[in-house]
Structure formats: C-alpha cells, structure tokens
Amino acid sequence: DSGVTQTPKHLITATGQRVTLRCSPRSGDLSVYWYQQSLDQGLQFLIQYYNGEERAKGNILERFSAQQFPDLHSELNLSSLELGDSALYFCASSPHLGTQYFGPGTRLTVL
Amino acid sequence: AQTVTQSQPEMSVQEAETVTLSCTYDTSESDYYLFWYKQPPSRQMILVIRQEAYKQQNATENRFSVNFQKAAKSFSLKISDSQLGDAAMYFCAYFPTGTASKLTFGTGTRLQVTL
Numbered sequence: 015d016s017g018v019t020q021t022p023k024h025l026i027t028a029t030g031q032r033v034t035l036r037c038s039p040r041s042g043d044l045s046v047y048w049y050q051q052s053l054d055q056g057l058q059f060l061i062q063y064y065n066g067e068e069r070a071k072g073n074i075l076e077r078f079s080a081q082q083f084p085d086l087h088s089e090l091n092l093s094s095l096e097l098g099d100s101a102l103y104f105c106a107s108s109p110h111l112g113t114q115y116f117g118p119g120t121r122l123t124v125l
Numbered sequence: 126a127q128t129v130t131q132s133q134p135e136m137s138v139q140e141a142e143t144v145t146l147s148c149t150y151d152t153s154e155s156d157y158y159l160f161w162y163k164q165p166p167s168r169q170m171i172l173v174i175r176q177e178a179y180k181q182q183n184a185t186e187n188r189f190s191v192n193f194q195k196a197a198k199s200f201s202l203k204i205s206d207s208q209l210g211d212a213a214m215y216f217c218a219y220f221p222t223g224t225a226s227k228l229t230f231g232t233g234t235r236l237q238v239t240l
Contacts (some may be wrong), residue, residue: 016171047227051168057216059227070227102168106228113160114220114228116170 017041018107018117026123032093035120039086039107045069046088047114048080052101063088092122100124127152129219131231138207139239145192146202146234148217158220159193159200160228165213173215176200204236212238 017040027033039046048060050073059072063082074080077095082088092099100123106114128151138144150159161173176184176193183191188205204211217231 016169049228056232057228057230059229062227072227104170106170113158113172113175115172116162118167118169121168 016115016117018105018115020103020105020117020120022120023118024121024123026125027095028125029095029097031095031124032091033095033122035090035092035103035105035122037088037090037105037107037117039088039105040115043107043109043115044086045108045112045114046082046086047106047108048074048088048090049104049106049116050101051104051119052098055101057104060090095124097124127154127219127221127229129217129229129231131217131234133234134232135235135237137237137239138204138211140207140209142207143203143205144207144236146204146215146217146236148200148202148231150198150200150217150219150229152198152219152221154221154223156222158222159191160218160220161189161191161202162216162218162230163211163213164216164233165210170216174202207238209238209240212236 019038044065060074062070080090102119104119105117108114157178159176163171192201214233218228
C-alpha cells in the first residue's frame, strides 16, 4: 500500500459525459501528479500540482482540468468524454522533488 | 526532450535464475533520478528501485539491483533469484530535478517467470 488513495476504482460512463476522479496523497506529500495509461499511448503525464498551485502541464487535453484543494487532495475533471478517453488514470504523490508513489488508479470506460 | 527507451518488449526467466532488463535514456541534464516501477496484473504501479544520478554507487534493494552507467546513459535492472511474483510489466522512468518535473516512462518490458 503506497498510502495514496484514489476513488472511484472503476467508472463506466457514456460519451459526452463528465466525470471527476479524486486523489488523496500520502500524508505530508505536497506534490500531486496525474498520469494517463492507455493501451496505445503508454504512461503519459497530464499535470502536476504543488501545495495547491499548478506546476507543470503535460499532454492534457483542454477538456480535462484539475485542481488541488487546501487539504491537498486533488481532483481530475474529464468532460465531453470520448471513446478514446478510456484508460487507467493514476495519481501519484511525492515530497518536493522526491520519489513518486502511485495510487491504485481509476479505470475509466467510456461507452 | 527527454526520452526513455526499453528495447526489450518481453523477457522470460526461469524461477531462481537471474534476468537483466535494459533501459537507456536521453537527456542533457546532469542532475536527475532514475526509477524502475513494476506493474503486476493488478495494474498497481509499485516502486522497485531508485538511483540518484550524482551517486556513483549502484542502488540495491534485496534481489533487485541496477547497473547505472551515466556516461552511456544506461540504467539496467537485474533481478536475482527470480520468483513467480516477479512476473509483471517493468517500466524504467526518468525524473529531472527541476522544479516543474515529471516522470518520463519507457514503453515497458513484460517479464514472464517460468517454472
């Protein structure tokens, strides 16, 4: 158990819908990262937050957004969902510039 | 741009034997970390081992060790006394130590452990 929690574990929804994925980092970790793992794209970095502020952006679509709250938990919002958004979404947390520990992931299926 | 290459899509090892997974990376940075993560069928990403680029000594964690060659930009993982539970996808990852840094992953090597 990495200490990072993600909810829900599984999510099945329809095209055009909006979903929210939630992540709670390890106690004391200020950085939260979001990654997408799909079959054809591998593991792709989406976005990083540090202590509530956005620090880095990767290959994140405009339909996706994220935020980190004062209690350090983070949410990833995915809207106008398409079939191609089906993937495993990971959250990872770390101390500043430290090793990233991954949550169990949320498996999103868009039908 | 930093890239990480794992040239072995699949590897197989017999139980109790030793196997080495290869990883090369490309960077112009001098300070960075390298990691190996394991992803078993549960899909959980599990940290196996970490190497700081400024350390010449190769990292070791129980049966797992690395061969870090900074000049060659090579970072291989050796698994000794392989066990059935080692069967998984293994990802090599690179992490520069800048303030806005992300993990860059290789494409993974699927390790099969046979009896």
